[in-house]
Amino acid sequence: MEKSRTAEDFSDIGVSRIFLDESISRAYAQHRHCYTEEVFQIISDYCRENLPELNLAIDVGCGPGNSTVGFTKHFKQVIGVDMSEAQIAQAPKNIPNCQFKLGFATNLDFLEPCSVDLVACGMAINLISKPAFYREADRVLKPGGTFAVFGYGAPFCANKQMDDIFKWVYDVAKSHVGEELREVAEKYPGLELPYPGWIKNEDVLITTEGTPEEYMELVNILNQAMIHCGYRDESFLETVKKRMAEVREVLREGTGSDVRNCQMFFPAVIYLAHKPF
């Protein structure tokens, strides 16, 4: 049985509040693309350097499970943890070795000390109180276990017009959402993991294909965060829509009524550390 949470539990969650919203969580589940297998492989291989048999992985701030499910191939059991009921509601329910739990990163009290092979955190470290999370991760990790923080920075596009739109969108967003978004867009500059010898891997480029309409949903999610931070420029979304419609026309040329997908590239980052034996 999950513990019921009080308003106080959510009093200091800042911009994360947007993830409590059902429609944002639905859009997030549908339109935030998934990580590629390469990302899960790199993290799991790093775990195997110390622990040949991988039993339990925890994905903290798991959202709708897009950062969680990729671990099920590598670990006997995987648990996604998120503070948002709306996000957890979007997570898959039919994967035998995967479950999702409501909870805060700073209180993983359903886990025994030294019981976890991997504590992972995808695109959420910027939203979480690091000292308290690091203490809790250290409590639950086995000696030799892995702490992994991963995500991707601001995207770029093969299509020059789309690339210009996203550069502009991120510029506007960065100046309104502040530190949390800047950290994500720049792949957590200055982040330090709590164990000596930690490494930063920037080898993976995640490629997605989508239509301007699908990319517009990414902008909508970003816009929600901007609104939460006090941004009130009604013309922002209209401008993006108009510019996307122009791209749409170019992508449709010569294809009849279909719009060609356009590729977008997200530079991934993976921070990895072993808890000392």
Ligand SMILES: C[S@@+](CC[C@H](N)C(=O)[O-])C[C@H]1O[C@@H](n2cnc3c(N)ncnc32)[C@H](O)[C@@H]1O
């Ligand atoms: C940007 S989403 C990342 C979702 C997914 N991990 C990914 O990589 O796409 C951030 C998630 O962190 C969750 N979150 C934020 N603060 C949290 C906290 N203190 N404890 C647990 N989850 C938290 C939010 O509810 C949201 O679902």
